[in-house]
Amino acid sequence: MKSVELHNRLTKLLLKSFTFLLIFAFSMSSYSQDIDEARQKEGKKLFKSLCASCHKLDKKLIGPALSGIEERRENDWLKAWIKNNAELRASGDRDAIAVFEEYKGSNMTAFPQLSDKNVDDILYYTTVGEIKKKVAVADNATSGASSGEAPGWLIYILASAIIVAFLMIASLLKQVNELKGNTAPGESSNLKRDLHELWAGLKRNTFLKVLTTIFLMLIGAYVFFGTLFKVGVDEGYQPIQPIAFSHKIHAGDNKIDCQYCHSSAKHSKTSGIPSVNVCMNCHKNISEVADDTVVELEDGIVLGKEELDLEIAKVYKAAGWDADNLEYTGETSPIKWVRVHNLPDFVYFNHSQHVTVAGLECQKCHGPVEEMEELYQHSPLTMGWCIDCHKETKVDLKGNDYYKKIHEDLAKKYNVDQVTISQLGGKECGKCHY
Amino acid sequence: MKNFKLIIALVTLTSIISCNDKRTPQLQYMPDMYVSIPYDVNGVNGINGEPVNLKPVAGTIARGGYATYDIADTNEGYELAKANVNPLEASEENLANGKAMYDIYCATCHGKKGDGNGVLSQREKFSGIPNYKDRDINAGTIYHVIMHGKNLMGSHASQITYTERWQIVQYVEKLRTDLAK
Numbered sequence: 001m002k003s004v005e006l007h008n009r010l011t012k013l014l015l016k017s018f019t020f021l022l023i024f025a026f027s028m029s030s031y032s033q034d035i036d037e038a039r040q041k042e043g044k045k046l047f048k049s050l051c052a053s054c055h056k057l058d059k060k061l062i063g064p065a066l067s068g069i070e071e072r073r074e075n076d077w078l079k080a081w082i083k084n085n086a087e088l089r090a091s092g093d094r095d096a097i098a099v100f101e102e103y104k105g106s107n108m109t110a111f112p113q114l115s116d117k118n119v120d121d122i123l124y125y126t127t128v129g130e131i132k133k134k135v136a137v138a139d140n141a142t143s144g145a146s147s148g149e150a151p152g153w154l155i156y157i158l159a160s161a162i163i164v165a166f167l168m169i170a171s172l173l174k175q176v177n178e179l180k181g182n183t184a185p186g187e188s189s190n191l192k193r194d195l196h197e198l199w200a201g202l203k204r205n206t207f208l209k210v211l212t213t214i215f216l217m218l219i220g221a222y223v224f225f226g227t228l229f230k231v232g233v234d235e236g237y238q239p240i241q242p243i244a245f246s247h248k249i250h251a252g253d254n255k256i257d258c259q260y261c262h263s264s265a266k267h268s269k270t271s272g273i274p275s276v277n278v279c280m281n282c283h284k285n286i287s288e289v290a291d292d293t294v295v296e297l298e299d300g301i302v303l304g305k306e307e308l309d310l311e312i313a314k315v316y317k318a319a320g321w322d323a324d325n326l327e328y329t330g331e332t333s334p335i336k337w338v339r340v341h342n343l344p345d346f347v348y349f350n351h352s353q354h355v356t357v358a359g360l361e362c363q364k365c366h367g368p369v370e371e372m373e374e375l376y377q378h379s380p381l382t383m384g385w386c387i388d389c390h391k392e393t394k395v396d397l398k399g400n401d402y403y404k405k406i407h408e409d410l411a412k413k414y415n416v417d418q419v420t421i422s423q424l425g426g427k428e429c430g431k432c433h434y
Numbered sequence: 435m436k437n438f439k440l441i442i443a444l445v446t447l448t449s450i451i452s453c454n455d456k457r458t459p460q461l462q463y464m465p466d467m468y469v470s471i472p473y474d475v476n477g478v479n480g481i482n483g484e485p486v487n488l489k490p491v492a493g494t495i496a497r498g499g500y501a502t503y504d505i506a507d508t509n510e511g512y513e514l515a516k517a518n519v520n521p522l523e524a525s526e527e528n529l530a531n532g533k534a535m536y537d538i539y540c541a542t543c544h545g546k547k548g549d550g551n552g553v554l555s556q557r558e559k560f561s562g563i564p565n566y567k568d569r570d571i572n573a574g575t576i577y578h579v580i581m582h583g584k585n586l587m588g589s590h591a592s593q594i595t596y597t598e599r600w601q602i603v604q605y606v607e608k609l610r611t612d613l614a615k
Contacts, residue, residue, distance in 0.1 A: 053562030054585050062585045106585070107509045109569075231463045238456040255553045257538040263593035270475045281588030286559055298456065337476075345470040376456065 035128050043125030046118055050111060057129060060326060061285070062106055064099075066126045079119050084110040232344070238376035239338040243314050244303055245375075246295045252370035258362045265351045265362075273337055276319040283315055287323050295373050340377050341366070347383075348432050359396075390426040394418040500596045507582035518574030522600045532605030535598045539590055540606075548609035560586070566606060567613040576603045 047055075054062035069078065073095075080088045081096060085108050088096045114122075202208055250256050259265055264272035288309050295303040303311070316323050320332040343349050354360045363369065367378025379385060395418065397403050410419045425431060462468050495501055505511045505518075522528050537546065543563050545551040550563035571579075580599050583589040594602065 048561045051562060053560075053564070107512075231461050232468065234459050236456055237459055239459075240457060254542070254557060254559065256542050259538045260542065260593070263539075267595065273476045275592065277588070277592060281583075281590070282554070282559070284588060285586045339476070344468040346467050 035131055036124070037131060039121055039124050040128055040131060043121035043123070044130075046114075046122050047125050050114075051122065054106075054108070057126060062326075063103060063108065067129060068127060070123050070127050075120075075123070078123060079116060081108075082119055082122075083112050083114060086110060233380050233382055234342070234377050235380040236376055237340060238298060238374055239340060241338055241374070242336055244295055244297065244308070244311050246373045247369045247375055248371055248373050249293065249295070258369070259355075262362075265355045267352050267356070269350045269352070271351045271355075271362075276315060276332070276335065279315050280319050280321065283312060284321070284326075287312060287316075298374055340375055341381065343381060346433060348434065358393075386432075387422070387427060390421040393421050395421055395424055503577075503581050503591075505578060505581075511582075512575060512578060515574040515578035516572060518577060520573045520577075520600050520603055522597065522604065524604060528601045528604055529608065531598065532601035532603075535594060535602050536605045536609075539594060540602065543587075548606065548613055565613065566610040571606075571610070573603050573607060576606050 051066070055064070055066045057065060057067040059065050073081075077088075077093075077095065080093075081099075085096060085100070087110075089100055202212070250261075251258060261274040261278050262271040263274070263278075264270060289305055289312070291305055293305060293308055295308060297303065313323070314335070315321075318333055318335045320329045321327075322329050354365075355362070365379050365381075369375065369378075395403075395407070397407050407419060407424075410423055411417065414423050416423075420426075490496065505515050541552055543550075543552045543554050543560055544566070545555065545563075548566040550565045552563065554560045555563050577599060579587065580594065580602065581589060581591045591599075
């Protein structure tokens with residue numbers, strides 16, 4: 001007994017020291033030189049604020065990827081380039097001119113305000129990159145191993161438990177069925193007799209007969225008119241769109257104004273579906289979603305990062321954008337969005353009148369779009385719905401002298417302080433139907 | 435009896451489900467009055483397969499419109515644009531609308547104050563957005579950049595009108611002087 005315990009202890013110790021060694025070896029290999037964290041932090045801060053608009057560490061953007069740039073270029077050359085690249089080019093430096101031409105002559109901003117130390121810090125950051133937290137990595141490694149084992153076990157246990165439960169339920173059901181099968185004939189004949197007696201009683205009672213007829217007619221009318229009233233009313237309509245665009249991410253999380261994309265709402269009849277160039281204003285840079293982004297569709301389908309990156313790739317395809325070489329190929333293919341809000345042709349509705357003149361929020365009619373993963377029609381868009389709002393809403397005529405007199409006259413006529421839209425004629429047929 | 439019950443249950447279920455189908459539009463009564471005969475905005479069909487909202491003919495100006503901005507999107511163009519001045523008078527009204535438009539089209543990245551600290555910058559979708567006071571810009575170059583974009587910023591010419599662009603320019607210049615204080 002004792003020897004077993006000793007043996008256990010020994011193996012534990014051995015394992016512990018072994019994992020320790022492993023971790024140590026790992027950290028040694030990835031941190032062959034010690035990172036000066038303060039310097040890296042300083043460099044990262046400068047990089048993020050000055051360079052990141054055109055450079056990434058691992059990927060070409062407006063300018064080249066900068067990871068490990070110090071291995072490719074001399075330090076002095078880099079300093080000269082960063083501080084004033086135009087001057088360096090003017091001095092006839094061949095490398096500088098070559099880089100300038102390789103990137104189609106995009107002018108890099110000069111940074112004469114940076115000191116040598118600043119530049120060195122930035123370069124230091126490009127060399128060492130992001131700091132992976134040592135302790136955290138080690139912790140993850142060990143805890144990952146141990147917790148990685150646990151679910152494997154649990155899943156097998158869970159699966160077998162489910163199978164057993166399934167078998168139990170199946171056998172129980174079988175038993176119940178057998179029992180039911182013995183008694184079923186008697187029950188159904190009872191039910192039949194009861195129904196028969198009910199029918200006979202009903203036939204004899206005239207009052208009950210009339211009442212039942214009325215009841216059935218009412219139900220019929222309810223179903224009939226209920227169906228008719230739905231004709232042409234698409235409240236809640238939520239078609240499947242060609243790209244899983246989430247208004248929640250764009251308008252909700254990132255707080256991009258509705259009119260940024262639907263820019264024609266302020267001047268025109270329609271609010272407009274944005275053309276792909278508007279998408280590309282941001283997505284030229286954003287080719288991948290953040291790691292934890294999730295879009296939940298109505299059908300219970302959940303899209304993670306992998307699927308959503310493919311959705312962005314659809315935008316690139318539509319715009320003809322080559323994401324690897326960062327240039328337009330010219331082969332475009334329009335995105336065929338499915339129209340959600342669609343007023344019939346016999347009614348005139350103007351967005352600019354409501355957005356610019358009345359100053360309404362988009363949400364007043366379109367509902368909480370900033371919370372919708374998939375867009376749906378929030379309002380019924382029926383005439384009654386329009387009229388209800390026109391009856392209640394008071395007209396704001398501040399700063400509009402054109403209507404001053406007529407407003408005074410109407411206010412006197414209706415004996416109110418401020419007239420509503422319908423009192424100003426917003427209920428006349430010809431306002432919207434012509 | 436059992437079959438009959440099943441049929442009734444199925445019929446009710448399908449009718450309920452089909453009534454609540456969100457993916458298909460409802461039935462239309464007399465679709466010829468609903469659907470427009472002329473070309474609809476954003477419609478799929480064009481004339482002979484060509485889209486109907488084509489660009490205006492080269493060299494023409496729309497009635498009440500403004501001349502095309504013909505400075506090219508090059509380094510030389512940027513230098514040329516420096517000579518442009520704001521054609522609008524500096525008024526409170528222009529400034530107010532400039533602010534309204536700035537908040538819609540620019541503030542998401544450049545921040546309400548123009549310090550480059552907008553929502554997209556805070557959420558690290560974009561980084562390295564410059565503070566206006568750190569850049570040597572004037573009215574002409576601001577307008578040039580709105581028209582053509584610069585580096586990662588795209589062209590915003592399709593979203594904002596001529597007047598609104600210059601109003602934004604006026605507001606950005608005000609932000610810049612406020613920041614430099």
